[in-house]
Amino acid sequence: MFGLIGLAISSASLPLSASSVPTAAESSALSAANMGQTATSAQNNGGGGEDQAQADDPLLRKFHLFAHQVDPGGAAISGTQVYLRDGKLVLDEPGADGAGHPFCGFFLDYPFRTEQGQKPPQGLVSTISFDPPNLNWIYIHSDTFCLQYGNKTQSLPHITDPWCPSSDGRWLQFSSDRVGFVAVAPKADPDAPWSVHFDYTRNLLYRLRDTHEVISLQLERRLL
Numbered sequence: 001m002f003g004l005i006g007l008a009i010s011s012a013s014l015p016l017s018a019s020s021v022p023t024a025a026e027s028s029a030l031s032a033a034n035m036g037q038t039a040t041s042a043q044n045n046g047g048g049g050e051d052q053a054q055a056d057d058p059l060l061r062k063f064h065l066f067a068h069q070v071d072p073g074g075a076a077i078s079g080t081q082v083y084l085r086d087g088k089l090v091l092d093e094p095g096a097d098g099a100g101h102p103f104c105g106f107f108l109d110y111p112f113r114t115e116q117g118q119k120p121p122q123g124l125v126s127t128i129s130f131d132p133p134n135l136n137w138i139y140i141h142s143d144t145f146c147l148q149y150g151n152k153t154q155s156l157p158h159i160t161d162p163w164c165p166s167s168d169g170r171w172l173q174f175s176s177d178r179v180g181f182v183a184v185a186p187k188a189d190p191d192a193p194w195s196v197h198f199d200y201t202r203n204l205l206y207r208l209r210d211t212h213e214v215i216s217l218q219l220e221r222r223l224l
Contacts (some may be wrong), residue, residue, distance in 0.1 A: 058169065059107040060120070061081060063221040067091055067196070070135060070179055070216035077183055077215055082196060084128055089138070089147040091183055091194040101128055104224070105138065111163045113154060117141040121161035138163070140174070140198050144182075147196045159200060174198050181217040184208060 006028060038054070065082035080091045085100030103126050110123030124138040128149060136149040140159035148158070164173050171178040183194040188211070195219070197204060205214050 059165075062104055062106050062224045064224070065089075065103045065105075066220045066222060067181075067183060067217045068220055070218060077194070077217065079220075080194075082219065083150055084126060084136075085193070087148050087150065089149070089196040091196065101130070107163060107165075109136070112156060113160075122163055123161050124163040140200060145197045145200045145204055147198060159198075170220060172221055178218055179216065181219055183213075183215045183217050185213045187211060187213060 067080045069077040082103045083100035105126030107122050108125050109120035111120040114120040125135045126135045128136045137155040141156040142158045166178050180199045182197050184197050185194045186192050
């Protein structure tokens with residue numbers, strides 16, 4: 001069920017230190033870069049300031065994602081890691097060849113549809129490569145409801161927000177829903193990977209049941 005597909009990397013992303021929590025200035029630089037502007041500088045707050053920002057705002061903590069099957073039976077998906085590959089969020093067996101880049105993300109305001117004076121909705125970003133550790137937006141494709149990644153231009157036509165953690169911080173939620181996620185794989189291609197979707201209109205299971213395997217998921221956040 002887990003195939004070999006190349007990792008697609010966006011051409012318009014922002015390098016970010018893979019070993020640290022992003023500072024407020026780095027977050028601002030990400031927004032500027034995705035709006036097509038030139039980020040002339042990204043001032044660091046210093047070691048103490050960065051640690052304090054991390055302590056004050058847990059939404060800036062980076063995390064990996066792991067999928068857990070909601071209902072028993074069928075294909076077993078429990079603690080399977082989420083990867084970025086070929087423009088999509090997919091599941092792979094641990095250690096699988098060609099698994100792609102592991103999701104490594106955090107929450108960040110998505111400013112591109114915000115009216116003046118309003119607070120931006122909360123978006124989600126992830127690194128898409130190790131070297132350089134570039135960032136992309138995570139969004140839900142408006143037609144397929146597949147979780148995908150891309151720059152501002154790629155994300156704007158689709159469903160980009162609001163993302164949030166559950167009240168206990170353990171699970172990823174879209175809006176207030178943590179059980180709307182599903183893993184999808186075509187029945188006709190046993191080598192295809194499971195792709196992660198969000199059942200946005202609550203009819204995805206019905207639409208795909210004849211041609212795809214569909215499994216309800218929760219996505220666990222594991223903080224780095």
